[in-house]
Amino acid sequence: MSITNVDVLPKFLPCSIENQTPPRYTTRYSVRSSNTAKDALEQGEVPVGCMFVYRGKVLGTGGNEVNKTKNATRHAEMIGMDQVLKWCRVQGLDQACVFRETVLYVTVEPCIMCAGALRLIHIPLIVYGCRNERFGGCGSVLHVDSDSIPSYGASLKCIRGLLADDAVELLRQFYKGQNPNAPNPKLKS
Amino acid sequence: MTCAKKLKTAVDCEEERHWILPVLAQHITTNTIELDTVYAGAIEDKKVTSRLLKELCIAYPLKLHQHLKRIRNSGTGKNVRLEVLLCCERDLPCPEERIRSQMHATLEANNVSTEGLGNVYLAKVPRSSPLTRAQYREAIAYWPTQFHEDKQLELLLDGRYFGSADRTKIENHMRTAISRARNSTGEARVGAVFVDPLSDTVVCSSCDLRDAEHPFHHAPNVCVDLVARSQGGGAYEYNGVSANPDSSDSPCFVRELRRCSPEAEVPRAPDERTPGTRELEGHKGRTATVDKGLARNSAGLPYLCTGYDLYTTREPCVMCAMALLHSRIRRVFYGCSVPGGALGSYYNIHVQPELNHHFEVFRGILQEECKKLQWDTV
Ligand SMILES: [Zn+2]
Numbered sequence: 001m002s003i004t005n006v007d008v009l010p011k012f013l014p015c016s017i018e019n020q021t022p023p024r025y026t027t028r029y030s031v032r033s034s035n036t037a038k039d040a041l042e043q044g045e046v047p048v049g050c051m052f053v054y055r056g057k058v059l060g061t062g063g064n065e066v067n068k069t070k071n072a073t074r075h076a077e078m079i080g081m082d083q084v085l086k087w088c089r090v091q092g093l094d095q096a097c098v099f100r101e102t103v104l105y106v107t108v109e110p111c112i113m114c115a116g117a118l119r120l121i122h123i124p125l126i127v128y129g130c131r132n133e134r135f136g137g138c139g140s141v142l143h144v145d146s147d148s149i150p151s152y153g154a155s156l157k158c159i160r161g162l163l164a165d166d167a168v169e170l171l172r173q174f175y176k177g178q179n180p181n182a183p184n185p186k187l188k189s
Numbered sequence: 190m191t192c193a194k195k196l197k198t199a200v201d202c203e204e205e206r207h208w209i210l211p212v213l214a215q216h217i218t219t220n221t222i223e224l225d226t227v228y229a230g231a232i233e234d235k236k237v238t239s240r241l242l243k244e245l246c247i248a249y250p251l252k253l254h255q256h257l258k259r260i261r262n263s264g265t266g267k268n269v270r271l272e273v274l275l276c277c278e279r280d281l282p283c284p285e286e287r288i289r290s291q292m293h294a295t296l297e298a299n300n301v302s303t304e305g306l307g308n309v310y311l312a313k314v315p316r317s318s319p320l321t322r323a324q325y326r327e328a329i330a331y332w333p334t335q336f337h338e339d340k341q342l343e344l345l346l347d348g349r350y351f352g353s354a355d356r357t358k359i360e361n362h363m364r365t366a367i368s369r370a371r372n373s374t375g376e377a378r379v380g381a382v383f384v385d386p387l388s389d390t391v392v393c394s395s396c397d398l399r400d401a402e403h404p405f406h407h408a409p410n411v412c413v414d415l416v417a418r419s420q421g422g423g424a425y426e427y428n429g430v431s432a433n434p435d436s437s438d439s440p441c442f443v444r445e446l447r448r449c450s451p452e453a454e455v456p457r458a459p460d461e462r463t464p465g466t467r468e469l470e471g472h473k474g475r476t477a478t479v480d481k482g483l484a485r486n487s488a489g490l491p492y493l494c495t496g497y498d499l500y501t502t503r504e505p506c507v508m509c510a511m512a513l514l515h516s517r518i519r520r521v522f523y524g525c526s527v528p529g530g531a532l533g534s535y536y537n538i539h540v541q542p543e544l545n546h547h548f549e550v551f552r553g554i555l556q557e558e559c560k561k562l563q564w565d566t567v
């Protein structure tokens with residue numbers, strides 16, 4: 001278990017976010033995200049799991065549902081965000097205000113698409129495990145998290161390396177179990 | 190001359206209106222070529238040329254510069270003379286070997302006889318093989334270079350890739366996208382249409398459905414989910430708008446899915462030239478011909494958006510562009526560019542070298558009409 005950078009939270013984040021991200025909480029959320037990733041693996045999906053935490057409250061959890069929905073965009077983050085949006089609707093809260101104080105914990109670096117979606121709704125902070133060398137949008141392939149993309153809102157902060165080894169191990173199991181002759185062996189996280 | 194030029198301008202204006210511009214990777218469109226430094230020498234006695242070449246090829250093979258010709262003619266008329274590319278600067282690791290006046294000695298030490306070789310000088314040569322005729326013209330100004338023209342790429346570059354029948358089809362699909370855009374209820378007026386180019390049929394279409402509660406329901410993203418729905422999947426709940434399978438005029442339309450074998454459904458002449466049936470050569474700097482038929486799953490249904498084309502009134506944002514890439518789209522046609530766009534303006538997702546799927550993108554289709562649609566967000 002490797003935890004890096006957790007105490008080095010950016011200073012300008014809302015107080016509520018700083019309060020809810022001491023190392024032991026962070027680890028707890030990361031472990032729970034990791035369990036969601038394991039569930040995804042059992043469902044035959046790319047094992048990525050995530051959790052959206054608002055003021056210490058878990059508003060959404062998600063694992064990949066690409067195969068289930070036949071929609072290649074149903075990544076863990078998108079599933080989780082839909083749950084948060086639904087929660088806001090039910091509570092009658094403005095989703096923009098909620099997302100501004102929400103932290104995303106995810107086992108793998110969000111892809112370019114998810115990083116774009118996260119910026120669209122102004123998530124301030126992402127805590128993720130391992131890098132996503134193939135599609136990563138928070139530094140690995142592109143810097144969607146920090147680029148100044150016109151009309152895409154403020155940049156977001158990332159803390160990486162939490163339970164990275166666990167995340168890598170799950171991905172390894174997934175790709176090992178895949179039939180190399182399958183029509184689309186690259187169905188992705 | 191003047192007359193011909195005038196005539197051409199009139200045609201150009203007409204052409205301009207129907208312009209369909211490829212959005213290509215920067216390394217294809219650039220005409221600035223990178224250069225390397227080499228040592229070259231004058232050949233004073235032509236009889237030694239073949240012997241010299243043989244020895245040079247052994248001592249200093251042009252590993253990274255295979256596109257360069259080793260010999261060139263310089264000067265004109267009676268002053269024509271032969272010059273030979275001796276070696277690259279990086280072939281000479283020791284600084285003392287790099288002294289130009291010592292070059293003859295260096296060559297001799299590497300089993301190249303300098304008999305018949307004249308002055309040695311430094312020359313600039315193109316670093317890599319030219320990809321386009323324009324790059325080739327730049328390259329040969331420095332040193333003779335080999336060039337294999339990619340005919341399709343040249344057609345693309347000068348706007349002759351699509352014939353008038355193709356243009357009409359493309360514009361008609363864009364008109365559908367524009368009429369969808371007019372249905373948009375939220376903050377952005379954008380329309381999107383997925384087309385199966387083999388049968389030229391609309392698979393699904395949608396207006397932009399984003400609002401405060403559905404920030405991700407951008408028109409292209411909605412269409413990706415509608416394609417999933419047409420394949421028995423799908424995930425979105427469309428607030429107040431139901432995806433109507435019956436009317437292709439509804440704001441959100443998805444064709445009823447049929448189980449079919451592709452060949453039975455879409456008879457296609459083997460010689461038919463469907464636009465863009467091949468991957469653009471040079472997208473990754475090398476040739477890649479890909480089977481562009483629709484990939485089907487075991488039930489004979491299409492897989493994701495493989496083989497489909499998207500028509501959308503404005504350039505997709507980074508989220509939508511990557512959603513299209515994840516869905517293995519074949520081509521994207523869009524109307525107007527936006528500063529934050531991810532297919533040519535801010536990013537070039539479709540030709541990003543690290544990504545595992547590349548697709549063709551064309552812009553400028555009915556650009557003015559697309560621009561007129563009111564829009565103010567991503
Ligand atoms: Zn993603």
Ligand SMILES: [Zn+2]
Nearest residue numbers: 407505506509
């Ligand atoms: Zn978008």
